[in-house]
Amino acid sequence: MSKVSLPQGTRDFGPEVVRKRNYIFSTIKTVFELYGFQPLETPAMENLDTLMGKYGEEGDKLIFKILNNGLGDPKNIEKARNAFEQVLQGKNDKNLTERALRYDLTIPFARYVAMNHGQLTLPFKRYQVQPVWRADRPQKGRYREFYQCDADVVGSQSLINEVELTSIYAEVFRRLGITVEIRINNRKILAALAEVCGGADKMTDITIAIDKLDKIGMEKVKEELAQRGLTTEQIAIIEQYLNVDGSNAEKLGQVKELLGASSIGQKGIEEISYILERTPNLSNVVCDFTLARGLNYYTGIIFEIKALNVQMGSIGGGGRYDDLTGLFGVPNVPGVGISFGVDRIYDVMEELNLFPAAVHSGTKVLFFNLGEAECLAAFGLMQQLRANGIACEIYHEQAKFDKQFKYADKKQIPFAVIIGGTELAEGKCVVKNLKQGEQQSIAQKDLANFNFQ
Template sequence: MSKPSLPAGTRDFSADVVRKRNYIFNTIKSVFELYGFQPLETPAMENLNTLMGKYGEEGDKLIFKILNNGLGDPKNIDKARVAFEQVLQGKNDANLTERALRYDLTIPFARYVAMNYGQLALPFKRYQVQPVWRADRPQKGRYREFYQCDADIVGSNSLLNEVELTAIYANVFKRLGIPVEIRLNSRKILAALAELCGGAGKMTDITIAIDKLDKIGPDKVKDELIARGLTPEQVTDIEKYLSITGSNREKIEAVRSLLGHIPLAVQGISELQFILSFNEAGNPDAADNLVCDFTLARGLNYYTGIIFEVKATTVQMGSIGGGGRYDDLTGLFGVPNVPGVGISFGVDRIYDVMEELQLFPAEVNTGTTVLFFNLGEAESRAAFGLLQQLRKKGIRSEIYHEQAKFDKQFKYAEKKGIQYIVILGSKELADGNCMVKQLASGQQQTVAQPDLPKFNFA
């Protein structure tokens, strides 16, 4: 029999890891709630036609498709064979697969809004914390199953929403202790660059190539742009754009010099300046972290305005957050003209960053505080009564599951990192006492049983 294993790109989480992850989740959720967002959950699977065509050519390739149930039925075998041939040719066939695991939380959210639009109070502010799945190549910080934490606002064109989302990013990462850059760009500026290079039809080719800049470097981006049909002159314009450096103001002026004659660029620059100036005036914590990054593309087709990406500044890691404005995303589902903007936190990468920087508080890993030894039936009955009193006081406690030697029960407590043991043997039972021992220091003292709930297990 082969050894059990996990699918590539997935992980088990031990108690310590779950507690640390919950610390991140709870920190993010508390900030979402602070800013007036409400929770939402959607199914793990969606209809395939809900997801396909929403993430661009590269994203569609990473969607995990689910085989239809009943394919083993002889009536369905011939249909499945034909459908499989279709799939091998890059075409989808409902006879083989009609559903898929969700790729992100944004498209399912747009589908939810479209289905419930008449009942929502607009603007609708929701947050969602659930796993997503991508058929990507596993590597450090990149998994096939991972959690996203999203916050989205639909039903408002106001740039105050973008300002609030930058503030959420700054607040969360300050609470977690992670130094970050919150990078900003505008798809309108990228659309203007595409217009400079031959028209809107070049937009997808340009953004997909630019989005790989950190991974493959400028020379290979140049090669990819040429392979996608851009002329050497157009590639030269893109190289000028990608080489822009300096302070936020200097970068904006350089973009204005290159693209300022194109109306879309003027709009994008104005929106960036609004967000920067609003934070400078009222939210210096966020303003200090905001960086205009005109190489930022976020290769998802549904973004239409400001786009975000968050990078940790002291650790080599991919983005730990990202998002942007996606006006009319719900139009994909028959409800047009609903503006929206959202951000996402990459919890798995945030966890890796916090581990590397040793940022988790020591108390995060606290599990059971008190273990009652099991020293016989009468003794365990008395111990159980005291155990319930401690639990009512909010003290995490348990009793060893069976009568056993001291050594075995001590080893159990040590393996679980339990801080205190309570020994209630026949002598203590007769005297109305119990012995409390702190394992780390070895100190022990006798405590009257009625006084045990008031003992300071700190």
Template sequence: MAKPGLPQGTRDFGPEVVRKRQYIFNTIRSVFELYGFQPLETPAMENLDTLMGKYGEEGDKLIFKILNNGLDNADKHEQARADFEKVLEGKNVKGLTERALKYDLTIPFARYVAMNHGQLTFPFKRYQIQPVWRADRPQRGRYREFYQCDADVVGSNSLLNEVELANIYKDVFDQLGLTGFELCINSRKILAALAEYCGGAEKMTDITIAIDKLDKIGLDKVKAELAQRGLNDDQINTIEKYLGISGSNEEKLQRIGVLLGHLETGKKGIEELDFVNRQCAGASGGSLVIDFTLARGLNYYTGIIFEAKAPATVKIGSIGGGGRYDDLTGLFGVPNIPGVGISFGVDRIYDVLEELNLFPEGVYTGTQVLFFNLGAEESKTAFTTMQDLRKQGVRCELYHEPAKMNKQFNYAEKKNIGFAVIIGSQEIQNNSAVVKNLKTGTQETVALADLSNKLFI
């Protein structure tokens, strides 16, 4: 019999880990709600043509395709093998696969808006917390199944949305105690102007894909890739000059203006970055950084783009990102619905909080009170008392069988339970209980009617 195992790039989560993850989810969800966003969920799978062609050349390769049912039919084996060979060549074969696991939450959201735009009130602000799947090479901070937490606004061109999204990042990270993060922003308009300056809009994808790898492969290899993609020495030198712009946000805007401000697209991108930078000054606590090396190689971005980076002491990179996508629903036949959104990388945020020891102590606690089981009559009284406490919101449980005190104390310690309530025959007679604080070791006898007031939980 084969040993049980997990698919590579996936994980089980035990109770302690789930509680920590829920702490992150609940923090993000509460901030989303504070800013007026509404919850939404979409299916785990989408039609393949909904996803393909939306994420660029690199992203399309990472989409998990789902085989159609019925392949166990012997008459279909030969055709299935032929179809599968076509899939391996990158072709879409309807007879073999027509659906795929969703790659992110943005494209399914755009599909939802396109299907329901007649019933939505715009601007429509939604948040979504669900798993997504990517056929990536698993490594630290990179998984094949992981959760995304997205917030998007559609139906508005206002840059105030970008300002609010930047502040959502700050509020969430502040509440998580995550100091030292950076929120980098750039504009796809500026990247489009760079492409125009280097010979034409058709070079945009080649340039952004190469620039997006700068942190991973370094400048020399980026230049080599640009050369492989057909850019000449003058164009590569211009891109190197662009990537070398440094200084304060204001200095960077001034310098990019010298390089690209004469182009209408570049001028517009600079104006948008300047607006967001000025509106966020102070409110973002200095965490907002204009970064012209930020490219985010997804084809659907059209304006401001974001990337949240973990503190430099944690070598994990991006913990969130997003941007403006002014015609994403146009991909589904519903043009002219502008949108902008951000995403939190919960799995990476978890790793950062773990490494920096930032999870609060209370996040580990499930059961707050353990009622000891001292026998049939005693456990009956304990159960009735426990039910009263549960009605008042106290999380408690009764040990499952009569056992030695040491065994029950050991159980409470392993589950990180803060209080033990002991009701023996004498306590039944007196309508009382012994309450022991398992953290401090102190204990007192309390009337059953006052029990909830005496539990310092």
């Protein structure tokens, strides 16, 4: 029998990890709700046509496709064999696969809006917390199955939405204790760069290349741009653009000088200025003109969150996508959204020891099991504590004190309640603080009011 294992890029989560993850989820959801967002869930799988062609050529390669059921039927074997040959050539064939696991939460959300736009009150503000799947190469901070937490607004072109999403990022990471940079750019500025470098058809080539700048460095980016057909002069302009530096105001000035002749470039600069003017107290909002986010559907402001003091990729990102639902036959529904990478956020908080002590707490009180009659009395008291919101449990069988104390220690249970024969006869119980080693005897009727702190 082969060794039991997990699929590469996936993980189990034990109780302690789940509590920490839930702390992150709860913090993010609380802030989403404060800003008027409503919860939404969509299926784990979508029709393949819904997903393909929405993430650029790099993203499409990472979509997990699902084999059709019934391929074992003799009638389908030949179709499947021929379809597989098509897939090996980089083509999709419905005889082999028609569905796929969702790659992110944005496209499924756009599909939901397209299907339900007649019933939605616009602008529609939703948040979504669910797992997504990508056929990526697993490494630190990068998994094949991971959770995303998204907040999106559709049905509004107002830049006040971008301001609020910027504020949500700042508030969530303030509450989690993570020091971050909220990096912003604008796809209109990237479109202007493409104009200067020969035309709009160059934009995808440029954004895919410069989106890799942090990973492969300037020289490799220049090599890739050359491979994509850009001239030496065009690459020199892009290099000048990528070397923009200084304060936010200085960067904006340099970009305006380089791309200001483009009307779409001017619009992008104005939109970034709008956000900076309305978030003067957020010193961690940084203009990053190297930011590209190589997803084809972004059209305006784009975000990326970088945790400081730790080696980790982006822990959040998003942007404006003014015609995403047009991909599904419902044009002219503008939108903007952000995403939190919970798995990377967890890794950052673990590395920097940012989880509060209270996150680790589970059972507050362990009732010892010292006999049938004693157990019956303990069970009644335990139910009273549970009714008061105090998490407690009783040891599962009658056992020696040492064994029950060890159980409490391993589970980090801070209090024990002990009812032996003497306590049972006298209507009392012993409450022991296991951290401090102190204990006291009290009446059983007073236990519900005891301060377990």
